[in-house]
Amino acid sequence: MSPRGGATATAVCAVALALTGCSGIQSSTDPHGPVAGAIYGLFIVFMIVAAIVQGGVTIALLLGALRRRRLDARSVLELDPASERRATLVVSALVGLTAATIAGLTLLSFFVGRTDARLAGSQELVVRVTAHQWWWEFTFEDPAPDRQLTTANELHIPVGRPVRLKLLSPDVIHSFWVPALSGKKDLIPGRLNEILVQADKAGVFRGQCAEYCGLQHANMALKIVAEPPAQFDRWFAAQLTPAAEPRGAQATRGREVFLSSGCALCHRIRGTSAAAVFGPDLTHLASRSMLAAGAAPMTPGGLGGWIADPQTVKPGSKMPRVPLSGPELVALVAYLEELK
Amino acid sequence: MTRRLQPDRRTLDPAAFSRALASGLARLRVKAAGPTTGPGFWALLAAALGLAAFGGLAARALWAARAGRVERREEWRRLSLSKEPDDGGPGDAALALALGRTWARRPGLIGALSTVDHKVIGLRLVLIAFSFLLLGGCAALVMRLQLAGPSQNIVGADFYNQLFTMHGTTMMFLFAVPVMEAAAVLLVPLVVGARAIAFPRLVAFAQWMLVAGGVLLWGGFALNLGADVGWFSYVPLASLNYSPTKRADLWAQTVTFTELSALAISVSTIVTIFKQRAPGMSLDRVPLFAWAQLVTSFMTVFAMPGVMLASTYLILDRLVGTQFFNPAAGGDALLWQHLFWWFGHPEVYIIFVPATGFVSAIVPVFARRPMFGHTAIVLSLVSIAILAFGLWVHHMFATGLPRLGESFFTASSMAIAIPSGIQIFCWIATIWLGRPVFRTPFLFVLGFIILFVMGGLTGVMVASVPLDLQVHDTYFVVAHFHYVLIGGAVFPLLAAVYYWFPKVTGRMLSERIGRWHFWTAFIGFNVAFFPMHLLGLQGMTRRIYTYPAELGWGPLNLLSSCGAFLFAGSFALMAWNVVVSLRSGEQAGPNPWDADGLEWATSSPPPPYNFLWPPVVQGREPLWASAGRPPAVTGHRTDMREVLITSIADAVPETREPSPDESIWPFVAAVVTTILLTGSIFTPWAVVWGAPPVAVALIAWFWPKGDKEDEQ
Amino acid sequence: MTPAGNVDVSKLPDWAHGPKSVTWWGTLAFCAIEGTGFALAAGGYLFLGFLNQSWPISSPPPDLIWGALTTVTLLASLIPNAWLNRAAHAEDLRRVRLGMVIMSLAGVIALVLRVFEFGALNVKWNQDAYGSTVWVLLGLHATHLVTDLGDTLVLAALMFTRHGHGRRFSDVTDNCFYWNFVVAAWLPLYALIYWAPRLGA
Numbered sequence A: 001m002s003p004r005g006g007a008t009a010t011a012v013c014a015v016a017l018a019l020t021g022c023s024g025i026q027s028s029t030d031p032h033g034p035v036a037g038a039i040y041g042l043f044i045v046f047m048i049v050a051a052i053v054q055g056g057v058t059i060a061l062l063l064g065a066l067r068r069r070r071l072d073a074r075s076v077l078e079l080d081p082a083s084e085r086r087a088t089l090v091v092s093a094l095v096g097l098t099a100a101t102i103a104g105l106t107l108l109s110f111f112v113g114r115t116d117a118r119l120a121g122s123q124e125l126v127v128r129v130t131a132h133q134w135w136w137e138f139t140f141e142d143p144a145p146d147r148q149l150t151t152a153n154e155l156h157i158p159v160g161r162p163v164r165l166k167l168l169s170p171d172v173i174h175s176f177w178v179p180a181l182s183g184k185k186d187l188i189p190g191r192l193n194e195i196l197v198q199a200d201k202a203g204v205f206r207g208q209c210a211e212y213c214g215l216q217h218a219n220m221a222l223k224i225v226a227e228p229p230a231q232f233d234r235w236f237a238a239q240l241t242p243a244a245e246p247r248g249a250q251a252t253r254g255r256e257v258f259l260s261s262g263c264a265l266c267h268r269i270r271g272t273s274a275a276a277v278f279g280p281d282l283t284h285l286a287s288r289s290m291l292a293a294g295a296a297p298m299t300p301g302g303l304g305g306w307i308a309d310p311q312t313v314k315p316g317s318k319m320p321r322v323p324l325s326g327p328e329l330v331a332l333v334a335y336l337e338e339l340k
Numbered sequence B: 001m002t003r004r005l006q007p008d009r010r011t012l013d014p015a016a017f018s019r020a021l022a023s024g025l026a027r028l029r030v031k032a033a034g035p036t037t038g039p040g041f042w043a044l045l046a047a048a049l050g051l052a053a054f055g056g057l058a059a060r061a062l063w064a065a066r067a068g069r070v071e072r073r074e075e076w077r078r079l080s081l082s083k084e085p086d087d088g089g090p091g092d093a094a095l096a097l098a099l100g101r102t103w104a105r106r107p108g109l110i111g112a113l114s115t116v117d118h119k120v121i122g123l124r125l126v127l128i129a130f131s132f133l134l135l136g137g138c139a140a141l142v143m144r145l146q147l148a149g150p151s152q153n154i155v156g157a158d159f160y161n162q163l164f165t166m167h168g169t170t171m172m173f174l175f176a177v178p179v180m181e182a183a184a185v186l187l188v189p190l191v192v193g194a195r196a197i198a199f200p201r202l203v204a205f206a207q208w209m210l211v212a213g214g215v216l217l218w219g220g221f222a223l224n225l226g227a228d229v230g231w232f233s234y235v236p237l238a239s240l241n242y243s244p245t246k247r248a249d250l251w252a253q254t255v256t257f258t259e260l261s262a263l264a265i266s267v268s269t270i271v272t273i274f275k276q277r278a279p280g281m282s283l284d285r286v287p288l289f290a291w292a293q294l295v296t297s298f299m300t301v302f303a304m305p306g307v308m309l310a311s312t313y314l315i316l317d318r319l320v321g322t323q324f325f326n327p328a329a330g331g332d333a334l335l336w337q338h339l340f341w342w343f344g345h346p347e348v349y350i351i352f353v354p355a356t357g358f359v360s361a362i363v364p365v366f367a368r369r370p371m372f373g374h375t376a377i378v379l380s381l382v383s384i385a386i387l388a389f390g391l392w393v394h395h396m397f398a399t400g401l402p403r404l405g406e407s408f409f410t411a412s413s414m415a416i417a418i419p420s421g422i423q424i425f426c427w428i429a430t431i432w433l434g435r436p437v438f439r440t441p442f443l444f445v446l447g448f449i450i451l452f453v454m455g456g457l458t459g460v461m462v463a464s465v466p467l468d469l470q471v472h473d474t475y476f477v478v479a480h481f482h483y484v485l486i487g488g489a490v491f492p493l494l495a496a497v498y499y500w501f502p503k504v505t506g507r508m509l510s511e512r513i514g515r516w517h518f519w520t521a522f523i524g525f526n527v528a529f530f531p532m533h534l535l536g537l538q539g540m541t542r543r544i545y546t547y548p549a550e551l552g553w554g555p556l557n558l559l560s561s562c563g564a565f566l567f568a569g570s571f572a573l574m575a576w577n578v579v580v581s582l583r584s585g586e587q588a589g590p591n592p593w594d595a596d597g598l599e600w601a602t603s604s605p606p607p608p609y610n611f612l613w614p615p616v617v618q619g620r621e622p623l624w625a626s627a628g629r630p631p632a633v634t635g636h637r638t639d640m641r642e643v644l645i646t647s648i649a650d651a652v653p654e655t656r657e658p659s660p661d662e663s664i665w666p667f668v669a670a671v672v673t674t675i676l677l678t679g680s681i682f683t684p685w686a687v688v689w690g691a692p693p694v695a696v697a698l699i700a701w702f703w704p705k706g707d708k709e710d711e712q
Numbered sequence C: 001m002t003p004a005g006n007v008d009v010s011k012l013p014d015w016a017h018g019p020k021s022v023t024w025w026g027t028l029a030f031c032a033i034e035g036t037g038f039a040l041a042a043g044g045y046l047f048l049g050f051l052n053q054s055w056p057i058s059s060p061p062p063d064l065i066w067g068a069l070t071t072v073t074l075l076a077s078l079i080p081n082a083w084l085n086r087a088a089h090a091e092d093l094r095r096v097r098l099g100m101v102i103m104s105l106a107g108v109i110a111l112v113l114r115v116f117e118f119g120a121l122n123v124k125w126n127q128d129a130y131g132s133t134v135w136v137l138l139g140l141h142a143t144h145l146v147t148d149l150g151d152t153l154v155l156a157a158l159m160f161t162r163h164g165h166g167r168r169f170s171d172v173t174d175n176c177f178y179w180n181f182v183v184a185a186w187l188p189l190y191a192l193i194y195w196a197p198r199l200g201a
């Protein structure tokens, strides 16, 4: 057979292989929640149908083209009524088959689409997600005002419990997407959307803003940390506490720098006088694993680099460069490092 | 002077012939006074005319010389051998002479700006569109460089965002749609056997609007005002608050220009196919290529107003403070998306359906038999067009619309698989039942079928709401639409280039380079775009200028970038083929493929009046039925441009309408419209002070200039 | 019909009215384009209307008087328009000239009334989304009035020159046809602009 048919066949196999082989913390082929799992199952069904159709079409085409090929011709064929009739039958049957297949796929899609509706229940945790150019803000909704925890870019959830995310945006359209858990949903100014996520296994799942939202759309990642309920409760309690007092002179100096250099104009650190909410809440900054929605790692170096020059690390970010001396920067980093 | 030369091809009327000659001579003298051609040419001409008085042969030679083309072998042959009673003879010569004068293109710059010859304009549109393919393709290559490895810094975020917006906007609005329109302008009149396109001045205007749109977009890019909000320019990102520079305005106005152009061409195409078909070409005999262009033009008519309205709203919001998209004042961001995708989805079929027209024209010729399922294909085309307006929401599944509504759009999107499948099955059946001849156009058609089915199947996947919620806005969708756009539309386009190149230029493209071209394109394309499916599944979102290494996307991206360069290289092969073949390609003759369509019933390239004898149609494959020589229409005036108007259903001749002459006014109108629309980016008053010049230009355009019809 | 062989078209006329003329088809195609534009703009109006709690958002509905006058004028103009159409079919140059003048006047009157309509909307285009949509709806239709009036004026002038014969009569009937479209398109817009805001209240 021609290399083309071979290529296509290999390609189809390659998909199947790659799918089982590839995983990663941001892959839809490595589901860790019921919604993503159901969708992955649906995907496999579609893949099988697609492979059959692609294979069938390719083989029929190449057979048809090669079986009576000619290199040159001037004459036009006389039609043979019998084979025309046979072909009409075959084509009609294939069209019927196509209709049946897509009807089936449509129904299947409809039911898989209702997976999250089956999850919904009173056990839900409700988190408000506000997307900003270009970072995420999470607020746990709770009747008690002092339990309304606000954090940024990294969300912890308990395993096995549905979490209802209320999606809002004050600026442009973003899209919330953590492939390992579920599909995506847009955050649209002036509208309230919801999405239900649930993790079946503990793990760290990366996600990323999926709707183009301007300059730093590429650096608008988030992480969901799914952990056993007890561990989640511990995390939640810890996050509710105000920021730790600085230990040592360096860190204390760092806090002064923070409060006097303008950082407090935009950021909040509970337990200090910094209470602004323009930028991410930094109360427990050091408990997170990445900075500025994935633009830098949460390491002393990453932190220093980010504060020294956010516009180089993440050009266009809404955080300006604040002029600081070397020692000030070192102190500031030492302080922020302690905000576990 | 004669008004109506009636050269019956069987019985030549010598009186009419000499009258025609006399009038021709009279006119030539008038022309000879012009400064553009030297006296030597006219001496030659006069001598030749003298010879023509003795016989048709010399007159034929004269005509060939006048047109500057000696390769009209077929006419030569007819002339010298004159085997059949209705062939050759001095009648043809006189007719060619008279028509050549009447339909002559004006020389010089003014002539170039004034031309209304659909073949000239169509060819220009093809070249313009391919230039934009080159520009958009270069933007893509820079993007592929940047994405070839993780955390690269070849271009910055701002530039990258401009690149993909310029790439998408250019490809959709300045390449893919225009190139299909170009095919309509260039070929539809020939395919339906007409002497000219309907509303040729409108088409001339359309060509300039397209140029204006492209210059605006790329001029802006050169001035660091390249659009940067994506090819669908979602609000509020594109609103004044988040895009304070003029970039978004340039995008919106570019869209207005290109849509004006598309609408104008669609109207001309529809009317040409409805009213200017050859006598006898009843609806059931309309070639599938023309059907595809007809259906496409209808989609354009009903789709483009959506984006015109949307971009008008956007400009108004940005310029005079209307509140269409401002949720704080009762507006809504999704209004934009509904209006845009109302247009945007049909848009992709506006690109794809003409491509299927190419395929349906090419497959039977190379399978050496009539198309299997002609009627089924027509019905498929029509149902694709109707369905196309019922599935725009499948681009908005992630916006959180009501679930039941979304399921409806899943069903309607997947339903497109049926008419698409019918077409695929009919093509395969035609090939299966035929005796295929493997030439380059046919290779590209085979490639098309394989690649388009692949893209169509991923289309069916993304039509499923749950699946789409995973892969929406990822490289899986990028893979889907490059498979359908390039596999489904560019491959047929390349087939069409190889197929119709001889008709347009008179020379064949090289078959050897063609095969190389096909294989590099096919392999390069798959290497470039197949990995994108996997990347999308692995979570790579689109429109990102960089990605971190730990996500593991690096190797596949590198592979994809290599493929992109290979694919780009295949275009270099094509360009090489064009250059070589233009100079030394094999002479084509009128019908090198022994094809069935009317465009092959005239010389290659066709004369300005398309057909010396406009054909009469007696079946679906007119040239196969009549051994290359269909019966003809006689009785047209030769001293003014005329087209034959026939009835819609049965193509019975109704009237002979005059066809507009060359005119500079469409160009002038385009210039003042451009000034008005560009000015309106900066001040709403541009519309006020721009209106009078536009009105003047339009009046001059339509004002009759003492045409012969007025001399009665 | 299958022609038996060569076809002689020399006896055919060189112009005709209505669907036998390409201009008529061109006009129809532009009506389809503009009709789609109107329909989508109306759709946008309804979309925003359903989305907002109150409609109009923060203003009283438009005053009725000027809109009613325009509507009456447009409807009344259909009579001379039909008369003109017949005259053009009869190729009666004198009546056609008169009819063209009357239709030009009708266009001018409708346009003047339209200016007052904008004043009676009781909202500015930049006040809220309601204001924006009604201004655009009215403006879109006003644009058609302007262009058709321009068309009519030029054609009227043509009929008074040596060009006033032959296929110009067909142009006149196409112009009549287009005017019918402009009037027909207005009626739903009129209902939307003037009466829809009163339904909710």
Ligand code: HEA
Residues within 6 Å of the ligand: A053, A057, A097, A098, A101, A102, B348, B349, B351, B352, B394, B395, B413, B414, B416, B417, B420, B421, B422, B424, B452, B453, B454, B455, B456, B457, B459, B460, B462, B463, B464, B468, B471, B472, B473, B477, B480, B481, B484, B485, B488, B489
């Ligand atoms: C030429 C252009 C073209 C064509 C032909 C198509 C064809 C199809 N497209 Fe595609 N599409 C685009 C261009 C095109 N598309 C573009 C440009 C975008 C992205 C825009 C953007 O976001 O930038 C897009 C995006 C897009 C989306 C939105 C994805 C997203 O953003 O998340 C969807 C969702 O439903 C979709 C669906 C389809 C479907 C169902 C078809 C169908 O028409 C396919 C039908 C064909 C077949 C199915 C194959 C042949 C059939 C058979 C062999 C029969 C047997 C088949 C079965 C049994 C299934 N397309």
Ligand code: HEA
Residues within 6 Å of the ligand: B127, B130, B131, B133, B134, B135, B136, B137, B138, B140, B141, B143, B144, B164, B165, B167, B168, B169, B171, B172, B175, B176, B230, B231, B232, B478, B482, B485, B486, B490, B528, B541, B542, B543, B544, B545, B564, B567, B568, B571, B572, B575
């Ligand atoms: C028909 C449409 C079309 C075509 C042909 C292409 C062609 C290519 N596209 Fe596509 N692409 C789109 C339409 C198209 N694209 C759209 C609509 C988008 C979405 C944009 C958005 O998100 O807003 C997109 C987005 C897009 C992306 C995603 C960007 C992102 O999301 O960040 C990428 C990434 O690799 C890409 C790559 C390519 C490549 C490598 C090619 C290559 O195939 C290009 C190869 C071609 C050339 C290199 C030029 C060839 C040379 C000639 C023709 C010269 C001969 C002619 C003369 C001399 C006159 N494209």
Ligand code: CUA
Residues within 6 Å of the ligand: A131, A132, A133, A134, A173, A174, A175, A209, A210, A211, A212, A213, A214, A217, A218, A220
């Ligand atoms: Cu936020 Cu993309």
Ligand SMILES: [Cu+2]
Residues within 6 Å of the ligand: B344, B345, B348, B391, B392, B394, B395
């Ligand atoms: Cu679509």
